[in-house]
Each structure stands twice: as C-alpha cells, then as structure tokens.
Amino acid sequence: MFQILIAEDEEIERNSLVSILKDSILEIGEIYSAKDGQEAIDLYQRYEPDIVILDINMPVYSGLECARIIKNISQKNVSFIILTSYDYFSYAQEAIRLGVEDFLLKPSTPQMIIHSVAKVLDRLKSEKSRYYETSELLKKVDNMRSSLENECVQQILSNQSELVIQKTLNLLHMSVKNGLCIVIDGIRLAKSKQETLTNQIGDLGLFCLLGYRNAQLILFLLSYQNITEENLKQIADLMEKYQFFDYPIGLGTLKDHLEGLYHSYCHALQQLTHMKKSEFTLRNKEMVQRELQADSTQWIKKMLPAIEQHDDEKIKSILHDYASYLHSFPARQINEQVAEFIVGVLEAEQKLHDIYIDKKDVEIRKINDTDKYYNLEINLVYAIAMIRNCVKNLLYQNNSYLVRQALEYIENNYNKAISLNDVATQLKVTPFYISKLLNKQVGKTFTDIVNEFRIAKAKQLLKDGAMAKEVAAQIGFQSSSYFAKTFKKNVGITPIEYRDMFIE
Structure with missing residues (x-):
C-alpha cells in the first residue's frame, strides 16, 4: 500500500483532504498530515511516503521550497501534487524541474482530488510491477x-x-x-x-x-x-x-x-x-612480486648512469641483457615490463633535469609471442633513443619550468573555480602564452587538463559512495549537469552509473 503526506495550513481543508482520500476506493495505506512546511519535512524524513500533496502557500516553507528540500534529502523518487488558489503558470517551470506531477486548483471537488491521486498511484503501481519483473529476472540470473x-x-x-x-x-x-x-x-x-x-x-x-x-x-x-x-x-x-x-x-x-x-x-x-x-604463503607471493615487478627498477638504475654519461655502448649492452632476461616471459608480460621500464626511465630523467616530457612523445612498441625474439631489443633501443632526444631538446628550452608550475597550480586548485587567467597571473605571463605552452608541451588545452584532475578525483569519491551532486561541488564544477556531461564524455558513463558499479 502506498503512503501519502498532505501539507495544508488551513485545518478545515487539510482534514477534508484526509477524509476524501480515506473514504475513496484508492489503494492507500497511511495518510499523514502537516500544518506547515517544516512539519511536512519532518514527517517525510520519518515516514518517507510515496506521494506528497503540498499547498503552494504555507508557513515556514512554501510548497515549492518544501518540495525542493524533500527532493534533496530523499533516497527515492517522490511524487508531488501542488494545491494552489491561483494561476500556476508563473512557477510552472520550477515545479516541473522538481518533478511535480499535477496541480489542483482550489477549491477542488472530491472527484478532481481522487482523479489526481489515482493517476499518480497508477504510475507507482506500474513502476512496482516493473520492479517485480526485474526481481524475477534477477532470479533467472542467479540460475545462470x-x-x-x-x-x-x-x-x-x-x-x-x-x-x-x-x-x-x-x-x-x-x-x-x-x-x-x-x-x-x-x-x-x-x-x-x-x-x-x-x-x-x-x-x-x-x-x-x-x-x-x-x-x-x-x-x-x-x-x-x-x-x-x-x-x-x-x-x-x-x-x-x-x-x-x-x-x-x-x-x-x-x-x-x-x-x-x-x-x-x-x-x-x-x-x-x-x-x-x-x-x-603470501610471503612466497611477495617474492614473486619482487621478482616480476621490482626487477624493472633495478634495470632502470643500471640504465640511468649510462644515459647521463652518453655511453652508447653501455646503453646497448644493458638493453641487450634486459631483452635476454625478458625473453622467458609471455609477450603480454613483456609488454607490461617494458612499459614500466620505459616510463620509469622517462620519469627519472624528468626528475633529474626538472623537465616535463609528455608520455605520448615516447612510443612504446608492443610485441607478440611470434616476433618477440626479433623485435624486443630493437623496440627498447628505439624507446630509449626517443627519451634521450626529448631530454636533449627540452634542455635547450626554458619553458618546461613554466609548464611544470602551471600543472602544479592546476593540481592544487582544480577543486576551485580557476581560470586560465588565474594560472597566467600566478606565473606572471599572459594567458595566451601559457595556453600555447600547455598545448605544445602537454598536448592538451587548459580546460582538458583541469577536467582530467577533476574527473580522476570524482572517480575516487564516487567509488567511496559519494553522491554525484556532492562530488560536483567538491571538485570545482559550478553545475552538476555540466559535471555529469563532462564525466560521461571522459569516462563513457554517467557519475551515478559509475558509482553504482561499486555499490553492493
């Protein structure tokens, strides 16, 4: 049975509404009544009725204000019916946004009231039926x-x-x-x-x-x-x-x-x-992890001095030995190890020289089981050569420091309403200049970079169960709808769909 909450400040009209609905043949359970907006909100939080009938003008909170608050605190979809004594077109847009399903002009006949509630009940019954159908489908899923x-x-x-x-x-x-x-x-x-x-x-x-x-x-x-x-x-x-x-x-x-x-x-x-x-044992597992994952760190440590000393023969020798070591692994495992090794060398060089290299500038070629013996060493030599060339070119430029500072500023302030002008002011350059630098060295626009930081944080918060509206506010989006649009563009699904993936 469905529950109803009636909020009307006029006692006679409130009691009349309760009486009309109780005497009807509608399938209705409990009917709760409130004399003002605050009491209506309190009763909703306590009982969570399915249908809320609100007078447009009430003490404390108006009908629309009350609907807005209930909609924000509700964990389910709420059906609203608005009671009004005058033309509702002046506030129809706001009412539609809040999900108001019908308007009743005072004075309303019992037939009009029953008809309005019946329409909402029919929809709720239909949704309930679909819910049971879904439940039956889930039972079949269990069998599969x-x-x-x-x-x-x-x-x-x-x-x-x-x-x-x-x-x-x-x-x-x-x-x-x-x-x-x-x-x-x-x-x-x-x-x-x-x-x-x-x-x-x-x-x-x-x-x-x-x-x-x-x-x-x-x-x-x-x-x-x-x-x-x-x-x-x-x-x-x-x-x-x-x-x-x-x-x-x-x-x-x-x-x-x-x-x-x-x-x-x-x-x-x-x-x-x-x-x-x-x-x-897990200790045995950890030994394997060190053997398969931390090895790349050891090879990186061997490689860095040879790169800094520009010792081409030493570089070739280390890469030859590394390729020989990797040959015993499956191709997919080799690709993972090589990627970790190349990225490790790249990041070490960036830190050493205080420069920024876009990973897209370093091609990490993949191999398969049939050609790994022939192409692996060549791919390693090619990737290291690309890193060396990038380092050489960037060392002749002074712009890397600005880019790094810009990225650090964005990372520390993405949860605020920052603009390109803010970054430019912080770095004491023009917006056009820093925008050009970001596009050239990072390959992305200022907006894209800010959104990447925001979406990464949003995914973390949504995984932890945060509500989409809360997440939007926390990461700097002024509009929850724009956040949802941006999130779907970057991730492929909506924030709510992403959060629900991690809720049991």
Whole structure:
C-alpha cells in the first residue's frame, strides 16, 4: 500500500483532504498530515511516503521550497501534487524541474482530488510491477550463475576493463576489495567437485571464480575485506584435500583492483612449479612480486648512469641483457615490463633535469609471442633513443619550468573555480602564452587538463559512495549537469552509473 503526506495550513481543508482520500476506493495505506512546511519535512524524513500533496502557500516553507528540500534529502523518487488558489503558470517551470506531477486548483471537488491521486498511484503501481519483473529476472540470473562466473573468468583472462568485470561481478552479487589467482597445471575437476570446492572456499569468507585454460585449472580468490595469511593456510588445507600439490602450482600476487587480477594470473603462470604446502604463503607471493615487478627498477638504475654519461655502448649492452632476461616471459608480460621500464626511465630523467616530457612523445612498441625474439631489443633501443632526444631538446628550452608550475597550480586548485587567467597571473605571463605552452608541451588545452584532475578525483569519491551532486561541488564544477556531461564524455558513463558499479 502506498503512503501519502498532505501539507495544508488551513485545518478545515487539510482534514477534508484526509477524509476524501480515506473514504475513496484508492489503494492507500497511511495518510499523514502537516500544518506547515517544516512539519511536512519532518514527517517525510520519518515516514518517507510515496506521494506528497503540498499547498503552494504555507508557513515556514512554501510548497515549492518544501518540495525542493524533500527532493534533496530523499533516497527515492517522490511524487508531488501542488494545491494552489491561483494561476500556476508563473512557477510552472520550477515545479516541473522538481518533478511535480499535477496541480489542483482550489477549491477542488472530491472527484478532481481522487482523479489526481489515482493517476499518480497508477504510475507507482506500474513502476512496482516493473520492479517485480526485474526481481524475477534477477532470479533467472542467479540460475545462470555458473555461466556468469565462467564469463567473468574469461573477461579477466582477456584483460577486460575494470568496468566490464565490475558489471559481471554485480550480477554475481560480489563486492570485491582485493584478490589473487591460483593456477594448477594438468588437472580437471568433475562438475560436482567444482561446486563443492567453490562452496567450501565460500565458507571461508572468500569468493571463488573457477575456470580452465590450456589444461590448467584457474582459481580467482576474491574478498570484500583483505586476503590474509590465515586465508591462504585454509586454502592450502583444501588444496591438500583435493591433492592439488601433486601438480605444478602457481600463486599470483595479491591485487587491490580488478584490472590487476589479469596480472596476478600472469604472475601465477610464471611461478608454476611443484611446491610444498608450507611454501603456499603470501610471503612466497611477495617474492614473486619482487621478482616480476621490482626487477624493472633495478634495470632502470643500471640504465640511468649510462644515459647521463652518453655511453652508447653501455646503453646497448644493458638493453641487450634486459631483452635476454625478458625473453622467458609471455609477450603480454613483456609488454607490461617494458612499459614500466620505459616510463620509469622517462620519469627519472624528468626528475633529474626538472623537465616535463609528455608520455605520448615516447612510443612504446608492443610485441607478440611470434616476433618477440626479433623485435624486443630493437623496440627498447628505439624507446630509449626517443627519451634521450626529448631530454636533449627540452634542455635547450626554458619553458618546461613554466609548464611544470602551471600543472602544479592546476593540481592544487582544480577543486576551485580557476581560470586560465588565474594560472597566467600566478606565473606572471599572459594567458595566451601559457595556453600555447600547455598545448605544445602537454598536448592538451587548459580546460582538458583541469577536467582530467577533476574527473580522476570524482572517480575516487564516487567509488567511496559519494553522491554525484556532492562530488560536483567538491571538485570545482559550478553545475552538476555540466559535471555529469563532462564525466560521461571522459569516462563513457554517467557519475551515478559509475558509482553504482561499486555499490553492493
């Protein structure tokens, strides 16, 4: 049954409205009444009725003011009907914006009142029916859980985006904070054993996605909290029960974002070996992480002195050794390592010389499994040569300092209503000059740069559950509609849709 709130300062008219609706054949539950705008707001916060009937003129808050406040505090869509004694066209635009569904001119007959409320009730019933249809659809989705889990595994293994994976996890009702991958080589479980295993892992407080690739059993362990050493000990007990330690096992690194699960899978493949139960620990995982990820840092440290000394032979020798080291990795893993290495060298050179190099200026060529032995070293030499040329050119320019200062100012003030004039004033140059510099060295307009900082912060706030209107105000947008438009342009979906992806 639907609940109704009536706000009318004239007691006789208020009681009459209550009586008319109670005596009608409409499917109505509780009817609450208020004598002014403040009481109406208090009653709404307490009971959250479905329909709110408001007199246009009331003490404390007018009908439209009351509607505006209720709309802002409500967690659901509210249906408003406005009571008025005069022509409503003067405030119709504001009323429409607030979602007012009908106007009743005083004095209204009982038939007019019942007809107006009935129209709103019909719409609410229709929405409720669609809700139940959706619920039934979700039940069918639950029956397709196995297919969805397999689809999610394939999405991770094909390195799909965070949003794609999150959509599937939402359908599976999984809220994930972090996770890791386990690969067992040369084993295939019967369907009944698969279900038993995933249920047992679920009893440990973890989600489990199970799939197969290249005669390998793949398990993605996911948690809404943090996977701990104790969790892995419990998993090891299960694996011993299923005799998994008789096969080569790879334990991937723990990742705190969905796109990282693919990298955990790659690490697990690289680690595949016959291991003892006692070796199945997070410490072992961290050793693999250091081996596969921190190695690029060591190669960067080797490379930087040779670049600074302009020792071409030393540079070629280091790149040759690095390419030889990477050959044992899968192509996708090599591309990740090379990108990390090149970006690391780039950032180190920027810091050393106090310059800014747009990453777009350094081409990082990718390889595949068939050509990695031939093109990897060439690609490395090419990328390092591009970095050296960029550094050489920028060292002859004095503009890099201004660009860095401009970017720092934008980063520190993007949450305010800053303009290009503000940046120019801060740097003591003309707006045209700094705009030209940003376009030339960063390849983006001032507005694009500001919006990038704002959207990055918005995504973080929305992931944490903040409301879109609050986020818009916090990051410097004067209009929530312009924020929504800009966010969708940059991310591909609306702020509300993005936030809902991370709400369980």
